[in-house]
Amino acid sequence: ETGVTQTPRHLVMGMTNKKSLKCEQHLGHNAMYWYKQSAKKPLELMFVYNFKEQTENNSVPSRFSPECPNSSHLFLHLHTLQPEDSALYLCASSHTSGIYNEQFFGPGTRLTVL
Amino acid sequence: QKEVEQNSGPLSVPEGAIASLNCTYSDRGSQSFFWYRQYSGKSPELIMSIYSNGDKEDGRFTAQLNKASQYVSLLIRDSQPSDSATYLCAVNGDGGNAGNMLTFGGGTRLMVKP
Numbered sequence: 249e250t251g252v253t254q255t256p257r258h259l260v261m262g263m264t265n266k267k268s269l270k271c272e273q274h275l276g277h278n279a280m281y282w283y284k285q286s287a288k289k290p291l292e293l294m295f296v297y298n299f300k301e302q303t304e305n306n307s308v309p310s311r312f313s314p315e316c317p318n319s320s321h322l323f324l325h326l327h328t329l330q331p332e333d334s335a336l337y338l339c340a341s342s343h344t345s346g347i348y349n350e351q352f353f354g355p356g357t358r359l360t361v362l
Numbered sequence: 363q364k365e366v367e368q369n370s371g372p373l374s375v376p377e378g379a380i381a382s383l384n385c386t387y388s389d390r391g392s393q394s395f396f397w398y399r400q401y402s403g404k405s406p407e408l409i410m411s412i413y414s415n416g417d418k419e420d421g422r423f424t425a426q427l428n429k430a431s432q433y434v435s436l437l438i439r440d441s442q443p444s445d446s447a448t449y450l451c452a453v454n455g456d457g458g459n460a461g462n463m464l465t466f467g468g469g470t471r472l473m474v475k476p
Contacts, residue, residue: 290366291406291450291466304463338405348394348413351452351464353405 250274252354254339260360263329269357271322271339278344280322281351282314285336297322298344329361364389366453368467376475381438383470385451388432395427395434398450400469406450410436441474448472 252273261267273280282294296304297316311333313325322339338356342349365388375381383397394413398406412418412425412434424437434453438445448469 288468290468291452293463293465296463336405348411350396350408350411352408353398356405 252339252341252352254337254354254357256357257355258358258360260362261326261329262362263331265329266325266327268326269324269337269339269359271324271354273320273322273339273341273352273354275341275352277341277352278319279342279349280316280319281340281342282322282324283338283340283353285338285356287335291338295324326359329359331361334359334361364392364453364465366451366465366467368449368451368470370468371471372473373470374473374475375441377441377443379441379474381441381445381472381474383436383438383449383451383472384433385435385453385467386433387451387453387465389453389465390429390432392453394454395425396452396464397423397425397434397436398452400448400450402447438472441472443474443476446472446474 255270279298281296284292293306294308295314300316311328315323336356336358339354340351342351367386397410399409400406410423410425412427415427415429418425422439426435448471450469451467452464
């Protein structure tokens with residue numbers, strides 16, 4: 249595997265379910281990100297992890313819970329979601345520190361909340 | 363609130379023409395700028411990065427940056443139907459050791475007609 253991978257690619261869940269999204273990067277990066285992309289809205293940054301430490305939580309509701317066990321893996325745990333949480337969830341990674349580091353995205357997980 | 367603005371389009375150009383995509387940003391402190399291409403149903407793909415005023419060329423793509431006027435543009439020469447996609451402008455939101463936090467514009471949809 250190369251680049252940034254995400255699983256599952258598609259997920260349908262009810263509002264009472266608990267599920268997790270997984271992201272893995274094979275680029276030797278130290279920073280990982282979760283973004284949400286809804287229809288007709290710009291990409292929204294949700295969480296940033298730098299060397300496994302969360303450095304940014306962009307006012308995300310607590311029903312989204314991130315986990316970063318190491319610099320290569322990132323999870324997003326989901327519970328009691330709402331239909332408006334249906335969106336494309338994208339993971340990205342970059343080298344850490346400095347402002348010139350380019351972010352590379354995974355293929356995304358298309359989430360539908362019923 | 364840091365903002366990145368793009369005309370949503372669609373921008374329609376004939377095959378072989380030059381497509382010009384524009385982006386303005388609000389934060390004068392921004393220092394790195396990126397263009398991503400996103401095909402329908404896919405994740406964003408990095409195509410250009412630019413950090414200094416002036417032009418940067420890569421194949422058929424040229425990125426132009428003017429920090430004084432706070433705009434960045436992307437020119438696509440000899441446009442092909444395969445260039446039809448949404449182009450996202452991204453601007454670094456913060457520097458230092460917190461990772462590269464990007465603010466995205468809403469994207470411009472480009473249509474290249476044969």
